[in-house]
Amino acid sequence: MLRTIHFHRVSYIFIYKLGSGKSVLKVRIDMKFGNSFPSTEVLTDQVTQEMSDNISQLQSQKFDWKNYKYSSGSDRIKQLLHSQLDKAPSVDDTLPRTVYESVKFSLPGRYEVIQVLGKGSYGTVCSVRDKKNPSNPYSIAVKKITNIFYREILLKRAIRELKFINYFRGHKNIVSLIDIELVTEKPYDGLYCYQELIDYDLAKVIHSSVQLTDFHIRHFFYQILCGIKYIHSADVIHRDLKPGNILCTLNGTLKICDFGLARGVAPKYFAANQSRHDITNYVATRWYRAPELILSQKMYDKSIDMWSAGCILAEFYGRKPKFMGKDSMHQIYEIIKVLGSPSKKLLSSFGSIKAWNMCNSATPPHKKVEWRDIYPFACPDAIDLLDRLLRWEASDRLKVQESIEHPFLNEVRHPEDEPICPWGAFDFSYEENLTSMQRLREYLINEVSQFKEERNCKLSTPHVYKNITIIEEPEQL
Missing domain, CATH: 3.30.200.20 (Phosphorylase Kinase; domain 1)
Incomplete structure (x- = not known):
């Protein structure tokens, strides 16, 4: 049956606007819903192509970017937040x-x-x-x-x-x-x-059969980085970034969700918690998990989110997760097959039994495989960004601002879309x-x-x- 999706009032300020001032607020979807999300086939044939076309318009048409972008600056964000309170209905009601x-x-x-x-x-x-x-x-x-x-x-x-x-x-x-x-x-x-x-999560978009151009990938990845920048500016790490935790509207807007595993990295938080963060099996879904989360006994930082972002970028081009480990150590070996064996110095610095065993293993070291050989159809800038995000050394990975400033994103970048959290560092003292x-x-x-x-x-x-x-x-x- 034919169904109309109406965007909620809360998100009206986020909707794209054409130069003529006409807001894209409603999308009609011709599909049949089952017991769960629409199937990949339905998404591919009837929806993802429309999403792809909507994003392509950003490249082919001249937009009024001042109207297209929602705002800039901390004061404007605060104003928008307060204005939202009167727009959404409350769940409380006198009705039965x-x-x-x-x-x-x-x-x-x-x-x-x-x-x-x-x-x-x-x-x-x-x-x-x-x-x-x-x-x-x-x-x-x-x-x-x-x-x-x-x-x-x-x-x-x-x-x-x-x-x-x-x-x-x-x-x-x-x-x-x-x-x-x-x-x-x-x-x-x-x-x-x-x-x-x-409408959907990013995994359904990536795993569909509709072609994703470099512009589509730039458009999506830039939004992911803008969301990460806002989160990191509050000294928070998400810890579970993956396509399934990034939602996608039909006009191509991405929204990061699921903050149940997020943690703080503020200096005062580290000072009050000298012990290592609680790294459990559920922190960062395995395929998007930074190697130090598996091998290191030391503190981790925002770079684990940047590793996850790099995995998502690779998935855009491969249309499937790149490192698909069956368990923690198999995950490490999947990474080794691409990045090559880590140095013994790095393994020694991790300070774990797993890292020690790898350091003393008789297995011949693996050589690094070039990303351009894995994704020969990707543009050189995308290959370079992948290489600088997916590295063994956490300190060698690009930070979120450096990633945003990478040449790969020049075509879609608009600095007014890159605010930091106006409230400052998140206070975790409540957990004590x-x-x-x-x-x-x-x-x-x-x-x-x-x-x-x-x-x-x-x-x-x-x-x-x-x-x-x-x-x-x-x-x-």
């Missing part, structure tokens, strides 16, 4: 709540579930529409995190996610959080995060007191309340909903 039994969702009566977008161990994601505003029926994505009060790791990730998305709100390349609520009525209990609905499950629960409740107070909403937390109507799962479109 409606429960969707098959997905264990409980929503205010004004919202209707349209589509189940995905399910995982963390919970469920659905798209919903606001029935209270039929004249403006834009869609919202609702992510429900289940078992939030009983699993420490979920509590910590939820708190981080809320704090970071709220802290970074306003940048066009970082996903926006519209509202949040805690539901305690079983079996619908959980943390409900209301976010702007984005979160030493028990009870304190984590209390802190999450307080975060939800504080977020809603900033939106001038009244929230009684915890809230147990009594007036519930049971209906079946919505018909899949």
Whole structure:
């Protein structure tokens, strides 16, 4: 069936504008939705080509770049952030709540579930529409995190996610959080995060069959770096950058999401935490994980995000992940096959058993393979940028600003799109007191309340909903 996607009001300030002043606010998609995201075939044949054409227009047409770009400068960003508070509806409502039994969702009566977008161990994601505003029926994505009060790791990730998305709100390349609520009525209990609905993730775009030109890749990669710059300027590292955590609209706008693993790198944070950061198996999905996360016992820094960015750039050209390790050490050997064997001096500096074993291995060293031999169709500037991002030595990798200034991006670069976070370094001192499950629960409740107070909403937390109507799962479109 034919469906119209309406961009949420929160993101209106981020929409591209043609020189004539006509805003690109709506996109019509002719497709049939299944139980999850549209299939790669549907995305390829009917959507990705339109996305590709939209991006190509940026190259072929003369745009009014002042209107096309959203703003510049810290003061302007602050102004935009405050103006957003009145644009998005609150989830709180006097109407009865409606429960969707098959997905264990409980929503205010004004919202209707349209589509189940995905399910995982963390919970469920659905798209919903606001029935209270039929004249403006834009869609919202609702992510429900289940078992939030009983699993420490979920509590910590939820708190981080809320704090970071709220802290970074306003940048066009970082996903926006519209509202949040805690539901305690079983079996619908959980943390409900209301976010702007984005069409696809970057993985679906990369793995489609539509040709991506150098201009497309420049356009996408520049936005990723602008988002990273904003994050790094707050002394935060994302730690889980990958195409699946970068959302993509049909007009080609990218938005970084999933801040549940993000951490701080501010000097005062290091001073208060002399021990090594908690590097666990889930930090940075393996294929995008910097080698020092696997081999080193020392502190890591923002360069791990730049390694991940380099992996994404390689994936644009290869249309699949370049380093596809089956486990941690196999991941290292996949890297060795391309970058060559690391020096014994570097391995010794890592200070781990794994690095020591590699240093004393009798295996003959591998020689480096040139990126131009791997991707002969890539332009020389892209090859050079790849080479300077994907290096064994973290200190040898380009920093985000250096990457933005690389000649590869000259054609798409606009400095007014490269602001830094106006709030300065993120303060992680709140974590010092979160030493028990009870304190984590209390802190999450307080975060939800504080977020809603900033939106001038009244929230009684915890809230147990009594007036519930049971209906079946919505018909899949």
